[in-house]
Amino acid sequence: MTIREDQVEAAVDALAFGYERLVLIVGPPGSGKSSVLRDAADERQWPVTNLGLELAQRMLEVPVQQRPARALDTISAILDELNSDVACLDNIELLFEPSLQLDPLGLLQSLSRQKTLVVAWPGGIVGDEDSPRLVHAERPHPEYREYPGRGLVLLSVPAEE
Numbered sequence: 458m459t460i461r462e463d464q465v466e467a468a469v470d471a472l473a474f475g476y477e478r479l480v481l482i483v484g485p486p487g488s489g490k491s492s493v494l495r496d497a498a499d500e501r502q503w504p505v506t507n508l509g510l511e512l513a514q515r516m517l518e519v520p521v522q523q524r525p526a527r528a529l530d531t532i533s534a535i536l537d538e539l540n541s542d543v544a545c546l547d548n549i550e551l552l553f554e555p556s557l558q559l560d561p562l563g564l565l566q567s568l569s570r571q572k573t574l575v576v577a578w579p580g581g582i583v584g585d586e587d588s589p590r591l592v593h594a595e596r597p598h599p600e601y602r603e604y605p606g607r608g609l610v611l612l613s614v615p616a617e618e
Contacts (some may be wrong), residue, residue, distance in 0.1 A: 464568060465497035468610050469573055477515045479569035481578040483591065484614030490577040491547050493614060497575065506537040509551040513533050526559040536572055542574040550579055553593055553600035562591065562604045582606060582613050598613070 465480060472478040484490040498505045515531050516524055536544055545593055552561040580593035580602075584607030 460614055462493060462497035462500050465493060465575060466501060468501045468612060469501075469575060470499075472498050472573060474611065476580050477566050477569045478573035479564075479565055480573075480575045480610045480612065481591070482614060483578045483580060483582055485581060485616045486579060486615050488614040490579075490614045493548055493576060493612075494577045501543070503543045503545050503575070504541050505545040505547060506535060506539065507534065507548045508532070508546045509548040512551050513548055521556065521616060523558060524556065525599055528557045528559055529564065530549065536568060536574075539572075541572075543573045543575065545577075547577045549576060550600075555599050561593070561602060570614065 460482070462606070465482065468480045469478075469551060472480065482490045482494055483606065493503055497503070512528070512535065515535070517528065519527050519531075544566075549561065549565075552559050567572055568574060578591070578593070580591065582589050583592055583603075584590045584606070589611065591604045591606045591609065591611065592602065594601040
């Protein structure tokens, strides 16, 4: 069963007054998470940004050794320019780049305190309903991350078969 845009909208509405307002649409590459994100965004007229592309373009002129220190401010500026209470982020893979020294989930949670974020998360959910784990990549890949899923709003898009 795949998720629908109305499920995304309901999750955003449920978080309207929360401390952190982060909805993760989770699925492997090619699963349709970007389509679900864009359908929900179109329905509610939320802006969608290709975070990886925007971040890469803005960081090109920044010396490599300064990129970790500048990444958070650059991402914050991208979100501020969207002029919306809800922002949809797609193509976030650059956040996992080891040289940027970011904690992708922690960063998104922090940013979601100022603005509701709906994010297409490249990866999966492992474990059971009582103790889900959010993952990106697979061990021993340098971009591998695993996070406790409890307390997160996770909408899973199953892989295409």
